[in-house]
Amino acid sequence: MRSVSVHTPSSSYDVLIGSGILGELGARVRDLTAARRCVLVSGENVFPLYGEEALKSLRNSGLQAEALVFPSGESTKSLARYEELLNFLTEQRMTRTDCLIALGGGVTGDLTGFAAATYQRGIPYLQVPTTLLAAVDSSVGGKTAVNLPAAKNQVGAFYQPAAVLCDTDTLATLPERELRAGYAEAIKYAVLGDADLFDGLQRRSVSLDEVIETCVRMKADIVEEDEHDLGRRRLLNLGHTFGHAVESCSGYGLLHGEAVAIGMAMIANAAVRMHHMDEKSRDIMIELLRDYGLPTETDYTADELYDILLLDKKIASGKLHLIVPHSIGWCNTVAVGPEELRQWLEAAYE
Numbered sequence: 001m002r003s004v005s006v007h008t009p010s011s012s013y014d015v016l017i018g019s020g021i022l023g024e025l026g027a028r029v030r031d032l033t034a035a036r037r038c039v040l041v042s043g044e045n046v047f048p049l050y051g052e053e054a055l056k057s058l059r060n061s062g063l064q065a066e067a068l069v070f071p072s073g074e075s076t077k078s079l080a081r082y083e084e085l086l087n088f089l090t091e092q093r094m095t096r097t098d099c100l101i102a103l104g105g106g107v108t109g110d111l112t113g114f115a116a117a118t119y120q121r122g123i124p125y126l127q128v129p130t131t132l133l134a135a136v137d138s139s140v141g142g143k144t145a146v147n148l149p150a151a152k153n154q155v156g157a158f159y160q161p162a163a164v165l166c167d168t169d170t171l172a173t174l175p176e177r178e179l180r181a182g183y184a185e186a187i188k189y190a191v192l193g194d195a196d197l198f199d200g201l202q203r204r205s206v207s208l209d210e211v212i213e214t215c216v217r218m219k220a221d222i223v224e225e226d227e228h229d230l231g232r233r234r235l236l237n238l239g240h241t242f243g244h245a246v247e248s249c250s251g252y253g254l255l256h257g258e259a260v261a262i263g264m265a266m267i268a269n270a271a272v273r274m275h276h277m278d279e280k281s282r283d284i285m286i287e288l289l290r291d292y293g294l295p296t297e298t299d300y301t302a303d304e305l306y307d308i309l310l311l312d313k314k315i316a317s318g319k320l321h322l323i324v325p326h327s328i329g330w331c332n333t334v335a336v337g338p339e340e341l342r343q344w345l346e347a348a349y350e
Contacts, residue, residue: 002213006140006220008227011160015140015216017209021167025054025101025128026061032162033124035099037064039092041085041112042103043072046130049173054103054128063099066092070108074252077107077146079155085115096120099162105131105178106138106256110156113144117159124162130170132182132208133257136189136215137236139164141223151311152244158228168209176293181257183292188238188264189215191285195329202288229314234333237314238323239264242348245308249300261289264325265296266348271324273347276334281327302345309341 001018013032029035038058042051047069058065068088070076089100102112102125109127116125127139145156171179183201190198197214200206206214219236226233243263247254254262265286271277286296298305312320319335322344326332336344 002209004213004216004220006160007224008142008160010142010158010227011162013161013163015164015166015220017135017166017168017212017216019167019169021165022050022053022128022170023057025126025165026057026059026063028163028165029058029063029099029101029126030061032126033099034097035063035124037092037094037098038066038101039089039094039098040065040067040101040103041108041115042067042069043076043105043108044069045072046104046108050103050130050170054101058101070111072107074107074147074247074256077111077153079146079148081111082115082146085111086119089115089119094119094123096123098123100125101128102126102139102161103128103130105129105134109134109139110143110145110153113142113159113161114146114156117144117157122159127161127164129164129166131174131178132171132212133178133185134182135166135168135171135212136182137185137219139166140216140219141233141236142227143229151308152248154311166212168212171208177255180293181255184239184257184261184264184289184294186211186215187285187288187292187294188236188260189218191264191325191328192235192238192331193218193329198288198328202291234314234321235323235331237321238325238331239267241309241312241314241320241322242266242305242345244312245305246298246300248308249298249304254295258295261294262296262298265289266298267322267344268325269350270344270347271326273350274324274344276324277326281325284328285325302342302349306342306345309345310338
């Protein structure tokens with residue numbers, strides 16, 4: 001088992017990575033919380049595979065455990081589903097010392113985390129990611145949210161989990177498309193600050209456990225310094241600014257990782273044309289994305305994306321912070337106003 005400790009100003013917790021961890025869920029909940037009841041939140045694709053094992057572990061540890069299963073897909077990250085979950089917690093007479101479990105991918109983790117952050121002003125929750133994308137990124141760091149019809153992740157909170165249990169056995173049942181989408185986030189971390197990871201991904205010489213641990217350690221280091229996304233943590237948005245716009249335009253027909261891959265290719269193209277990145281680094285980066293079966297282009301127009309970008313929740317004081325790659329392992333932040341943003345976006349298409 002691999003373990004990464006995350007220490008933020010609000011809390012500290014461990015991310016456990018390895019085979020067979022799901023069977024320890026109940027014991028971990030008992031060790032970390034004062035819970036008597038648990039609600040397991042999962043999606044309709046994941047629960048039939050791992051839900052009963054998770055409930056058995058909780059109940060064998062003396063916990064009362066019930067499950068709420070939602071439809072799979074980004075549409076579940078909505079205010080309506082959030083309200084449904086809160087009502088279910090009330091019906092189960094959950095108290096602020098009880099516990100939520102997010103068993104699934106990023107959608108399940110975001111929805112469950114936001115409910116945990118707000119139900120009775122905050123109750124403990126554990127993340128049990130079952131997708132590579134959630135394991136390397138979204139389950140760690142405490143960003144929780146639901147979407148509004150106009151834009152993604154507009155309603156949420158920073159709220160850290162009590163623990164993250166990443167049972168790598170669950171990744172064996174991932175559809176190939178979901179696995180590829182997870183690698184998009186791993187490539188993001190490599191481009192941000194780990195040329196060795198980038199090389200390992202190119203050579204296919206790093207194990208899945210190593211990829212997850214490396215990404216989690218990088219994210220933990222960043223989140224410890226900037227929990228609330230006011231400075232260095234913005235770097236984790238590499239590919240996400242343009243990517244979120246593409247994802248929204250697709251009506252969430254694209255997976256998040258696929259949209260991020262497109263966003264990374266777009267910002268790399270723009271970085272070359274705005275004289276921040278050399279063509280060789282750009283080409284190597286885009287080639288790796290394609291090697292992992294990820295899309296790097298979009299049919300949506302600059303006008304379509306621009307309208308959505310103006311709703312981006314990361315806009316502050318009239319500026320949006322673009323994460324711009326310079327070379328493999330080195331990126332920085334460029335603050336742009338609306339006109340400059342338009343220039344960057346058009347450069348991504350030229």
